[in-house]
Amino acid sequence: MIKFSNVSKVYKNNHIALSNVSVTINRGDFVFLVGPSGAGKSTFIKLLLREIEPTSGEIIVNNVDVQKLTRKQIPMYRRSFGIVFQDFRLLSDKTVYENIAFAMQIVEASSRDIKKRVNQMLSLVGLSNKANMYPHQLSGGEQQRVALARALANNPKLLICDEPTGNLDPETAWGIMELLNDINLSGTTILMATHAKDVVDKMKKRVIAIEKGVIVRDQQRGVYGYED
Amino acid sequence: MIKFSNVSKVYKNNHIALSNVSVTINRGDFVFLVGPSGAGKSTFIKLLLREIEPTSGEIIVNNVDVQKLTRKQIPMYRRSFGIVFQDFRLLSDKTVYENIAFAMQIVEASSRDIKKRVNQMLSLVGLSNKANMYPHQLSGGEQQRVALARALANNPKLLICDEPTGNLDPETAWGIMELLNDINLSGTTILMATHAKDVVDKMKKRVIAIEKGVIVRDQQRGVYGYED
Amino acid sequence: MSEISKEVFTVMKIKTFKYFFKESISNIIKNRVMSFASITTVAAALFVLGIFMLLVANVNKMVTSVEDKVEIKAFLNDDVTTLKQNEIESEIKKIPAVKSIVFESKEDALEKFKNQLGENKDLANGLDLKNPLPASFIIKVDKVENVADTSNKIAKMEGIYKVKDGRDILDKVIRVINFIKASSLALIVILGAVGIFLISNTIRLTVYARKKEIGIMKYIGATDWFIRWPFLFEGMFLGLFGAIISILLLKFGYSYVVKVVATDVVIFSLIPAEYIINTLAWQFSIVGIVIGGLGSLISLRRFLVL
Amino acid sequence: MSEISKEVFTVMKIKTFKYFFKESISNIIKNRVMSFASITTVAAALFVLGIFMLLVANVNKMVTSVEDKVEIKAFLNDDVTTLKQNEIESEIKKIPAVKSIVFESKEDALEKFKNQLGENKDLANGLDLKNPLPASFIIKVDKVENVADTSNKIAKMEGIYKVKDGRDILDKVIRVINFIKASSLALIVILGAVGIFLISNTIRLTVYARKKEIGIMKYIGATDWFIRWPFLFEGMFLGLFGAIISILLLKFGYSYVVKVVATDVVIFSLIPAEYIINTLAWQFSIVGIVIGGLGSLISLRRFLVL
Ligand SMILES: Nc1ncnc2c1ncn2[C@@H]1O[C@H](COP(=O)(O)OP(=O)(O)OP(=O)(O)O)[C@@H](O)[C@H]1O
Numbered sequence A, B: 001m002i003k004f005s006n007v008s009k010v011y012k013n014n015h016i017a018l019s020n021v022s023v024t025i026n027r028g029d030f031v032f033l034v035g036p037s038g039a040g041k042s043t044f045i046k047l048l049l050r051e052i053e054p055t056s057g058e059i060i061v062n063n064v065d066v067q068k069l070t071r072k073q074i075p076m077y078r079r080s081f082g083i084v085f086q087d088f089r090l091l092s093d094k095t096v097y098e099n100i101a102f103a104m105q106i107v108e109a110s111s112r113d114i115k116k117r118v119n120q121m122l123s124l125v126g127l128s129n130k131a132n133m134y135p136h137q138l139s140g141g142e143q144q145r146v147a148l149a150r151a152l153a154n155n156p157k158l159l160i161c162d163e164p165t166g167n168l169d170p171e172t173a174w175g176i177m178e179l180l181n182d183i184n185l186s187g188t189t190i191l192m193a194t195h196a197k198d199v200v201d202k203m204k205k206r207v208i209a210i211e212k213g214v215i216v217r218d219q220q221r222g223v224y225g226y227e228d
Numbered sequence C, D: 001m002s003e004i005s006k007e008v009f010t011v012m013k014i015k016t017f018k019y020f021f022k023e024s025i026s027n028i029i030k031n032r033v034m035s036f037a038s039i040t041t042v043a044a045a046l047f048v049l050g051i052f053m054l055l056v057a058n059v060n061k062m063v064t065s066v067e068d069k070v071e072i073k074a075f076l077n078d079d080v081t082t083l084k085q086n087e088i089e090s091e092i093k094k095i096p097a098v099k100s101i102v103f104e105s106k107e108d109a110l111e112k113f114k115n116q117l118g119e120n121k122d123l124a125n126g127l128d129l130k131n132p133l134p135a136s137f138i139i140k141v142d143k144v145e146n147v148a149d150t151s152n153k154i155a156k157m158e159g160i161y162k163v164k165d166g167r168d169i170l171d172k173v174i175r176v177i178n179f180i181k182a183s184s185l186a187l188i189v190i191l192g193a194v195g196i197f198l199i200s201n202t203i204r205l206t207v208y209a210r211k212k213e214i215g216i217m218k219y220i221g222a223t224d225w226f227i228r229w230p231f232l233f234e235g236m237f238l239g240l241f242g243a244i245i246s247i248l249l250l251k252f253g254y255s256y257v258v259k260v261v262a263t264d265v266v267i268f269s270l271i272p273a274e275y276i277i278n279t280l281a282w283q284f285s286i287v288g289i290v291i292g293g294l295g296s297l298i299s300l301r302r303f304l305v306l
């Protein structure tokens, strides 16, 4: 489903964020992307979204070369997965409800579907009572859950989460992880960058560890493994 | 040093974020503020900063009634502590160096002091090589560390951190916690809202647990205690 | 264009269109400060432009009335018979540039002369007996530029004693008139350009302030047109509202001026308020809508290339 | 003010001042899009205002030259001696409103009359022997408003046969002149207000776009003045740069127009470019700086109340 071949990313200031990364993620996988701060996890994800372009190498997603997408194809491509950004990226002048609905409006879902699905998502992340709040009226963890609800709204076949539990207490985080596990079992591929050692250790899923832009470990049923 | 007496905060939408909270934090304390997402931790901290005002109750800091501060006194008051915000609040059009220096410029430190201290702070959080980057060029964890460096720049007597390790890998987080411990030992009072169960459990410091706006536990040498 | 419209119209459902519409209204309300700034900028720019256009229209009217006063006077020989006179008249009328022709008899001429003398009228009393003044035709021409040509033609006709066309001052008048017309036009063009520039500046700022939101939309898979439509509508609304405000201001302001001029100044007669305002109303609404919409789209462009 | 200055000047060090200065320049550069929008808005608004001011100044000059042409003609009785004539002249000169007085003898008057007749000059030939035209004084007055008064006074003097002051058309001329002057002033005021409004609108938007940054500064303990100073300087710079651009545009534009008018139109003589531009340069720079600075401060206010 996802295939990175010798992908490198050097930022404008000559910082090498990823160097010669090759990795394959298959349909239905549940992959944790771990690594110290600044290792290149978010860079990996941004490349996948085509938010940034690689300096060299090839990225193939669903048999499509991501670099060869035209400007017009990019939105369609991005809609093919759900994304939780590390910095949430909620629309600040839309309510929680509208933020989630927006993800469905861009794919022109019917009003009825939107209404039903958004409410379902809200109760899934425990925010039904915050539907009409604006992002700045939410706590950090609540914002993070809205971002997750939005990512799930269109029932994506691939879910990409960048640190989706960083602002959540362990209990809520576990609830979310169970939810993600269920989604994974129903067939959705999940790629999740995270620092949550507990979670990674307990879930026993595939772990890809990056350090200084290089994949140092790729382990089925792995653990976090950065304890000193 | 900090005294909340029967403090309640009801937001405009009638959400009761804190209800009748009374708590005292003494000079030199190291306090963890824990609780589930949306419990009211950030609200507690925002009240302390006078970012928002309580609906009722009294907040005394260093023998000063925070509500009675005039507009002119507020900046001086805020300078009396260092703050790490949950959403970082870095100045987006200043570099890492300038962000940290800014905190010292507002107290009119000398150029020489600023230069020395900023570089010291940068190496303390491991970002000396990112001094000239802008916030949007940093990874999540790097931004968080810049926020911490800024909070520490003026050597505050009181340090308030809202979730300062949410975007950090366990190893880096531990480095930061050791740093905070040292600072605490040298006399700085620390109040830290966090979800990092490991950290709280291992540090064995005072733990104040909030749930739905109410203090449910206040324990010296406590643990996180939300595991299900 | 064909490519764009294909993309737009095959994909867009009416429901989505309604959404864009509602979205644009809600954005205007949510971004009150910026909407206010844009609307008032449009209003102010068009208001000033409108003042200028009214000014220029009135100046042009006056200039035209000056042009209207330019005439050729063709004096007849004293021996011209009535028959001959009619012949000459119809010959003059044949010249295409001639707009009107009026006969002035010897008696009319004397009367006029006496009136010119005014209080010294008595001086001409002796002339009644043997009137030395010639009869003449007074001819008006369609354009000042044609005066010289026409008077040359008339001068060559039989029975014409002499032609007076004030050609010496005419040249100056033509130059002044042309200068006033050219500078009016230049001013309108400059003001129009400045107005468009100011409006698109403001709209650019309002779009700029939302560049982060635009980025987010792109990252979660919104197409360019999905992002553009609400901005397009928003720009059009802002432009329209601004235009309406400017038209109302102009309407009341100009009606007031017309009233003042009519009662206090009397000499000029200004172009009536209704006529101009009705024309301006349409022009300005269209200008507002077009600049607002285009301004939005153009400002958006740089944020969509991501 | 005293309170403010105390706060500012006791606390601020030169180093900090330098910081504010550098900060404002760096903000202008970092927020290129917005700085460009502000500077060009200031330039555009002042440019249009400048065009208007030049226009009005020239129209006023022409109006003044029309006013200058208004004169009173006082005819003398035929029996007035040279001695008496000098007496009357000095008496008229004593009237404060009188600016100049010129004597026109009977012979001068006849000569003028002949010239007026032009081609029909021969008609007056008989008059040479017994000249019926009276001698007169031609008097100019400082202000048109004083014409009526002055001519009344002169009419009462001994030896004066009659006074002609064109009072009938004078009234109209005064009304027209006053109308032109009043509307010029109104236009300048309106344009000035619109300009200030547009500029502060743009500056407000540039401040608005940084409201988040301002909040952050407040939350980490920056005083209001620490936040204000860079914005104040920034606004002043933006205003100044805009003013300079507008002055350059006006200078080149107006010099060009003056040249065109001097060679092609001739009749008017425009106010020379240097004189006006030099005056405008100062005025506009000050206006730019003041509006820019004030605009920044006022726009900031709402974000500082936190
Ligand atoms: N736009 C940019 N320009 C320059 N350097 C960048 C840019 N974005 C990221 N970097 C650098 O690239 C490195 C990798 O960043 P990335 O965001 O991928 O880290 P990460 O693994 O997600 O870290 P974290 O866990 O802290 O979020 C970091 O050192 C960062 O400073």
Ligand SMILES: Nc1ncnc2c1ncn2[C@@H]1O[C@H](COP(=O)(O)OP(=O)(O)OP(=O)(O)O)[C@@H](O)[C@H]1O
Binding pocket: A130, A136, A137, A138, A139, A140, A141, A142, A167, A169, B011, B012, B013, B015, B016, B017, B035, B036, B037, B038, B039, B040, B041, B042, B043, B044, B086
């Ligand atoms: N401005 C606001 N208006 C209305 N409700 C608000 C506002 N700010 C916060 N709240 C609500 O108050 C409650 C407490 O928020 P707070 O930010 O204090 O939570 P928290 O304990 O910091 O949570 P987290 O761990 O997720 O950051 C939340 O339910 C939030 O939705």
Ligand SMILES: [Mg+2]
Binding pocket: A041, A042, A043, A086, A162, B139, B140, B141
């Ligand atoms: Mg990251």
Ligand SMILES: [Mg+2]
Binding pocket: A139, A140, A141, B041, B042, B043, B086, B162
């Ligand atoms: Mg919080």
